[in-house]
Amino acid sequence: MKKFAVAATFAAALMGTTAIHATELEVTHWWTSGGEAAAVAEFARAFEEAGYTWIDGAIAGGGGTARPVMISRITGGDPMGATQFNHGRQAEELVEAGLMLDLTEVAEAEGWRDFIHPTSLLDSCTLDGRIYCVPVNIHSWQWLWLSHKAFEDAGVPVPTNWDEFAAAAPALEAAGKIPLAMGNQPWQSSGAFGVLAIAIAGSEAWEAVNIDKNADVAGGEEYARVFEAAAAAREFRKNSNVQDWNQATNMVITGQAGGQIMGDWAQGEFQVAGQVAGEDYSCLPGLGVNEIISTGGDAFYFPKLNDPEKEAAQLALASLMVSPEVQVAFNLKKGSLPIRGDVDLEAANDCMKKGLEILAGGNILPDGNQTLSPDTQGQIEDLMTEFWSSDSISAEDAQRRYAAIIAQAD
Amino acid sequence: MDRAGRPNQLFRNLNAKIASIPMVLTAVVIFTGATLWTVVYSFTNSRLLPRLEFVGFDQYERLWSSSRWIVSIQNIMIYGTLSLTFSLVIGFVLAAFLDQKVRFENTFRTIFLYPFALSFIVTGLVWQWILNPEFGIQSVVRSWGWENFVFDPLYNQSLVLYGLLIAGLWQGTGLVMCLMLAGLRGIDEEIWKASRVDGIPVWKTYLFIIIPMMRPVFITTLVLIASGIVRLYDLVVAQTSGGPGIASEVPAKYVYDSLFLRQNLAQGFAGSTMMLLTVLIVLIPWAYLEFGGKKRD
Structure with missing residues (x-):
């Protein structure tokens, strides 16, 4: 029987287009690092087991490189079968232009709204009451990763919140350490600022600025404290001459740096380096101040193909991606949190469990990608890059410019 | 008729x-x-997809109030001036040396021209490594014993442009040299003989006789270098990605980022229109002088 199956596969392959038994679907994404590739392979495996053919369209170089390629393929009339975007507004206009497949029927039939947690994930896939994407995981930014070795060397206890960290920074410097590791890429400084904002200004002020686009709050008292903290953090990170986030994480792993503000994807690096949470490193969600995490992450969109057979395959893939087994397999490999409240991640490590608890407790905010347009985010990135990389802009100036960007935001 | x-x-x-x-x-x-x-479309509010909703000069106002754009313009001016001057001077001097009937001229010419065969991406990466303080020149010199030697232009906001310039010149001067060499070869041998008979020093002959005679070659070279400067993009992306901070941003990168990363077509169009305008401001008076007015003989 097996021989026959193999022969049949060969025959089908030989006949090429004439005998399409397994519908092919090209899936583009930017998951190319080791853990990411392993995670996406779980999707591919599940999809092939369901009797379809997964054509992997990985685009190297990260989202910034991949998204322009994906968008120009969709707008240029060469759509793929499915494509990754971050939750939120990156594909907003493509949906508005009617280029994406409506998934509402599958979603309603399977009751996505009942098990997808938090429901804000589904909301950012929704336009005018119709659902256009499948959220697959949750990544949160709000983590401070601390190196136990660095603090031991400096002779100070490992801090439990941002204030203690700031107080310990001079001791770290005296011991020849860089207090805060941060790569030079724009998204890292902009992300770190967002984390500080949630931790220091609190979730209400953050929501007022990022959701209601209230420029008064952005220029107000709470955010002034955020900018002061950021100006202090700018001093802490001064000597970290690295580009990529994982190089910065590596400085924390090796004890050259005291800590790093980075999303939960940094966890994979600690795991690969064989470090144990609580012994070699600590993670403080919400910088230990406000235990809140944002629920950004990845989602898949399905461009319209006008081919009923492919459309069926697209819908099948969509429903596979949210199924419990695939969610567990995928997220364990990816190091991210599942989008279902009803699956059990026993294999998760300490930091991941902390994240799951916060998630279950409902201390969550949407991600910047969900609330701000890519344009506004780009402007904030520009400002943050300038602010974090040189002392020439004071905290007040930066805040004034930030408020101006928020005032124009849409 | x-x-x-x-x-x-x-x-x-x-x-x-x-x-x-x-x-x-x-x-x-x-x-x-x-x-x-x-x-x-630069006068519209197009985001990801073009649409005709006119907003007047809003995009231009935003463009010129963006400090990243201002820095980009300053950078391209500094880089452009220096790159133009140095590639012409170095290119011409190298060509003049090669023109002294040196041995192995072909070998030298190949060596100098070779970098031009590389793409800007490769050049940018190579120089990023050479100038990287951890692996490059700084670490080599330190390993020779000068422990406090510091050479990290790509990590210093005020020096990063010169780091780009070194890479740009390394790649570009070879071509300039070849063009100049061709120009020098086109000069009649009789002129050299005449100047020698008159006892004019060699440097004066170059400066006052040869260079004016090579006017067409200079113009060709100028156009080539200038167009290279305006579209400077890939070198920056490969070498510094605009950093540290925004210290090495260039206009073309602003346009690309707006168009494709930030999903703000109109802002990118406004940027590219400004680039075109700048080129025209330089080009039109020059073309007028060159082709209009009284005919040269």
């Missing part, structure tokens, strides 16, 4: 005219048409 004479004018060289129709169409439809389209 008889009646048969008129159509003759239009149909003269008919084959050549027919043959040039595709190029004429390309120039009119693609270059001019797309340029006009870009300019028109």
